[in-house]
Amino acid sequence: MDSKQEKQYIFNMKLARIMGLYQILTPNSTKIFNYNIYHVVIVFFGSFMFIISMLFPIGLLYLRNDIIAFMYYMGCINNFLLSSYKMGNILYYSKDIWKCIDVTSFYFVSYKHYDRNLFENCQKRSIRITYIYIVIALFAFFCWIFSPCVMNKSIITIRNIDGSYSNYRMNIFNIYLLASHETYNMNFYIFYIIEIIVSVCYVYFTIVFDVLMLLICFAISYQLETISNSIKLLGYEIATQDNIRTSKSIQLEKKCDKIYNDLITIMADHQNVIKKLNDFYNMFRLVTLTQIFIASSSHVFIWFIAAMSLDGGDNADSILSFKLFIVLPLINFQLFMTCSLFGTINEKKDSIIFALYSSNWTDMDLKSKKIVLLSLTINNANQLKMKFTSTKIVNLEMFSHTMRFCYSIFSMLINYNNKNFKKGLFPLVLKYYSGKLNGGNTFGRIYPKQSILGRGIQILPKIEYLITNVLKELGETNGSSETSKNKVSILAALDAFHVLCKHPFGYHKVSESKWRSLLQSTIAKLIDISKTGLRASGLL
Secondary structure (H helix, E strand, C coil): CCCHHCCCCCCCHHHHHHHHHHHCCCCCCCCCCCEEEHHHHHHHHHHHHHHCCEEEEEEEECCCCCHHHHHHHHHHHHHHHHHHHHHHHHHHHHHHHHHHHHHEHHHEEEEEEEEHHHHHHHHHHHHHHHHHHHHHHHHHHHHHHHHHHHHHCEEEECCCCCCCEEECCCCCCCCCCCCHHHHHHHHHHHHHHHHHHHHHHHHHHHHHHHHHHHHHHHHHHHHHHHHHHHHHCCCCCCCCHHHHHCCHHHHHHHHHHHHHHHHHHHHHHHHHHHHHHHHHHHHHHHHHHHHHHHHHHHHHHHHHHHHHHHHHHHHHHCCCHHHHHHHHHHHHHHHHHHHHHHHHHHHHHHHHHHHHHHHHHCCCHHHHHHHHHHHHHHHHHCCCCCCCCCCEEHHHHHHHHHHHHHHHHHHHHHHHHHHHHHHHHHHHHHHHHCCCCCCCCCCCCCCEEHHHHHHHHHHHHHHHHHHHHHHHHHHCCCCCHHHCHHHHHHHHHHHHHHHHHHHHHHHHCCCCCHHHHHHHHHHHHHHHHHCCCCCCHHCC
16 A cells, blocks of 8 residues: 555554554464464463463452552553453454454545545544544653652562561562562562563553544544535535426436435445444444443542542652553543544434435435435434443543542542541551551552651651550559559550550661651650659559
8 A cells, every 4th residue: 555545544554554553454464374473473462461460469469458559459450451352352353443444545435526625634633633642652651661760769568468578679560470579679670671561562552452443433433424514415406496397307307316316325325334333333342331441440540549648648759649640641531532532423423314304305306305214214213322321322421420420539538538537547547557457467558668657657656645645644543443454454555555666667777767766755755654653653
């Protein structure tokens, strides 16, 4: 296909060749053992990414009590598996998709009087939007893969089943790869390359599918719009009924025959486009609906993680939140363009009925009127649309509902966090940082340890203040009987202080100085209580 032929397609053939999409779809690609070599390579890397993705559920096992990390891993699993599914769908239907691409050609239709300017405008708009989408996707991709290099001193902590802590260097996705922290840190760049391969596969599979879907949607929308515009103009060159009795009745009859033939040709073109639309929906419906669902859930996950991170007061410094918000415009663009294009196709498809009414059918002859009536009946009966259910249609209204739902969840979580903070969650936080939540099976958050250390140091003075005041109140209790009853409470308070003294934050190079100085001030306070309290001997 030369450059002149490529310009006759809305489908961006130049971009398709650069991406390898053209080579994936065309039957004339290089073959190995009678298989398209591009298919073989994609199946290999797709299988590799699928196997790596299966390690995420193991990470969910280790992080089942950390809601933020759990949501993050769930989002990764959903998106990785979706990208593999997208690419597998393209490979499975590659021959049918190649035939469906014919609809992107200006010469797909038979009628010779369609508006060429409309085709060129649609071609420019589709190419511009696909380039914008690719730039957004590549920007997010490079931000993610270079984040470990820029933040190479960031450490991720994971609490093991036995209660010990393991420190890992921050990677792209922090995939749990069944390796000890010594092995992981020693061979960090090997694991980094593995995650780069996974990220390249994910981005490539996603871009290829989305670009293909966008270009075919633009083409079908254009074809339906040009057909509707052409039908609206039919019949207006006919003379009025008052002129039928004139000497020009023969010319009028020829014009009626011409209109009849044009109407037949246009309606045949319309049926061919509808057939391509039906084939396109059969190939892409399940993947598209799955993508809308996962994009919506990913949007909710991102805002959920942001809302849950705000309770620590350091959301702006959270590396994970920053990386997720970089991906947010890409997810919004995917969701918006999908809903917008399918909504536009629905509108253009339904507009054919109004176009038939808008034509000058009243001055047409009887056989042309019959064709118009038959076309109205057929299009009224054809309810082909992209739907989730019988009532939920994929269009811009669905996009607006999804956005409102996502932001309502974010607002609800913010209010919930503020309410709980006002009530006081210090005992729960103490249990969390001590690793004793749910019987000692809590595993550490897989985010930069500096964030966790900062939260622990911020909350420590409040916990120490509560412990010392509890001991002071218990020590001032009068009566030997009261003292004996309070021994259990005193031992519990001292045990809580003992947990703080043995906590790993007191041994980490980032937090040990502040942590130990706060503990020393608490010990000084306890000594002061023992000296000046009325019954200090009952305390120590």
